[in-house]
Amino acid sequence: MKEYDVVIVGGGINGCGLLRDLALNGVKTLLVDKGDFSSQTSQGSSKMLHGGIRYLETFDFGLVQEALEEKNLWLKLTPHLCFEREFYLPLYRYSKYAPWMLQAGLFLYDFLSHFQNRPHAMLDAEETMRTLPSIDPKGLKGAGKYFDGIVDDAKLSLECLYDALLEPQVDALSYHEVISTTKTSEGYNVTIQDRTKTKLETVKAKYIVFTTGPFSDKLLPSLGIPWTPQLMPSKGIHLWLKEGSISVKGSVVLTTKDNRVVFVIPQRGAILVGTTETEVDQEIFDIKASQKEIDYLLLVLQQYFPNSNLNIDSIISTFAGVRPLAREEGSQHSLGKVSRHHKIYRPTSHSYVMIGGKYTTFRKMTQELAREIVPRLGLRYKPNLTLNPLRQHSIMPTFGKQPKLTLDMVKNIIATEKVTTFDDLVMRRLSLLEHPSTIKDVMGIPADQIKALFQNL
Ligand SMILES: Cc1cc2nc3c(=O)[nH]c(=O)nc-3n(C[C@H](O)[C@H](O)[C@H](O)COP(=O)(O)OP(=O)(O)OC[C@H]3O[C@@H](n4cnc5c(N)ncnc54)[C@H](O)[C@@H]3O)c2cc1C
Incomplete structure (x- = not known):
């Protein structure tokens, strides 16, 4: 039977990020995912490295500051996978914020980034129309401009994985599902089934860690891990629209009349639009956007961009994901306002579960786990190793000029x-x-x- 110090279940950004930290710290680790790596939530995000300007509303300053620090770190560490771009927050006569309030919020955002963000600015209606020509001019007062990051979410997870795999004591298996676990005196025996569903392998682990995101509540009890549901899953969908279907020179953040936030983000020769926040009542593995959700986003776009050439043919493709939001005791918040803080649980002496949080802060989240596990294995945890650049880049770049594929x-x-x-x-x-x-x-x-x-x- 193969033996590992740690088996990580779930190869999204959190699993890949943790694998990298443990690998760099010399821990013998196996990562398994039941599908392709980074094929679930971690490729279904809004693809922003961001502090989360809307979390200022809930006074979550600590989270915003940490996320801004991480955003600015990854912009420096992986310029081939992310870049900074301007976001516009249009202000209408009916908007809930006065211009001075927006300006104060944008100043605070820059302040929390230790002024590492490119500085914000306020635009009048005329300047806003020049930048966002197809936006609805009726009642437009102007816009606030600030900066956040755009990332290839799937590739950042994958490059963390490649970096980890450069360490000889590390393995990773996609299309391998954990189907049972048995607690032993030294840890866990973990049984894994391959994609043909014919081969079973059991490996020994001193610790098992679940970074299974929105799948955790269903999975853990089925594996005999003591667990009460902790998630408030929230589904979000996105559309990729053809370039030119909306005329915008930067990214736009819309607050809809039903108080949802919709991003319109030009990138990769297309426009990304999302997201919705709805409760989930369906199977969530490989979850898809429903027609109702697609229609909702198109309607919002038609309201805010009445002068655009938008129709059903403008859609290149759609995708969906489920936010693994951690439930807060007694919380009455709507899904959009549930905290993006993560939580780490230790259901047994040799198991850990991490849920919640944001893509942007994965390094900090997984560090918290690695800092806990590495000393238990008799090793000294070195926190700065994940500040080094990723060593193996993807052959095909996402942004900029791509070489001819052969x-x-x-x-x-x-x-x-x-x-x-x-x-x-x-x-x-x-x-x-x-x-x-x-x-x-x-x-x-x-x-x-x-x-x-x-x-x-
Ligand atoms: C719509 C939406 C928009 C978002 N936008 C942003 C954003 O712009 N910026 C930001 O910072 N954050 C954003 N987030 C949050 C971010 O995407 C998530 O916090 C993050 O991707 C969660 O990653 P994860 O690794 O925990 O989960 P996942 O990526 O879902 O990984 C879990 C993995 O577990 C695997 N798994 C499940 N069961 C098993 C099993 N039995 N055996 C083996 N493997 C198993 C799954 O296959 C999956 O790959 C967004 C989230 C959503 C849904």
Whole structure:
């Protein structure tokens, strides 16, 4: 039986981030995911590295400050995976904030970043119309401008994974589902099933850690881990729209009349629009956007951008994710206002669960866990190792000029970037926006030629 110090269940950003921290600290670790790595919540985010300007409303200054520090760290550490861009908050006659209140909030945001953010500015109605030509001019008073980061969420998780795998004592298996755990005197025996559902393997772990995000409440009791539900899952959907369907020169943050926040973020030669916050009443693995949710976002866009060429054909693809928000005792908050703080639980002496938080703060969250686990293994925890740059970059960059794709390049990506499926290749290594099932041609190579490469994997 193979033996590990730690088995991490769940290969989203939190699992990959924790794997990297433990790997750099010399811990023998196995990461398993039942699907492709970073194929669930951690590729379904709004793709922002941000402090969370809206959390200023709930006076969550500590969280905003920490997230801004992390945002500015990743902008420096991984400039190939993220970049800073301006966001505009339009102000209307009916907006709940007066311009001076918005300005005070934006100043506070810059202050909490230790003035590492590019400085905010206030625009009058005329300047706003020049920057966002298709925005509704009726009642427009102006806009506040501030800066946040845009990230390729899936690739940042993956590059944390590649970095971890450069350490010889580390393994990672996608399409391996944890189906049972048995508590032993030294830790856990963890049984893992492969994707053919024919091969079972049991490994020994001194500690088992669940970074299974929104799947945790259902999964943990099924594995015999003592657990009472802790999540307030909240579904969010996004649309990728064709460039030009809305005329905007920067990103826009809209507060809708039903008090939801919708982002419109031009990037990757398209426009990302999201999100909704709805309660979840369906199976959440590989969750999809419903027609009702798509219609809702289109309606919001048509209201705020009446001069745009927007229709159903403007949509390239849609995606959805479930926020693993941690329940707060006695909280009456709406989903949008539930705290984005994370929580770490220790259901037994040799198991940990981490839920909640934000993508942006994953390094801080996983550090808290690593700081707890590493000394228990008799090692000294070194907190600064995750401040080093990631050592293995993706072959195909997401942003900027992309090289011409060749079949040899695809083979190289498959061999070195832990790719298991065609979907995994096109969505996360090549960052294509179309849904894989509709792709006939992959950056100039017939899809069938590429699919054939996966037949023997
Ligand atoms: C709509 C939306 C927008 C968001 N926007 C932002 C944003 O702009 N910025 C930001 O900072 N944060 C954002 N977030 C939050 C952020 O995306 C999440 O906090 C983060 O991705 C959670 O990552 P995770 O690793 O905990 O979960 P996941 O990425 O879901 O990973 C959990 C993994 O566990 C695996 N798993 C489940 N069961 C098993 C099993 N039995 N065996 C093995 N593996 C298993 C799953 O396959 C999955 O890959 C957003 C979230 C949503 C939903």
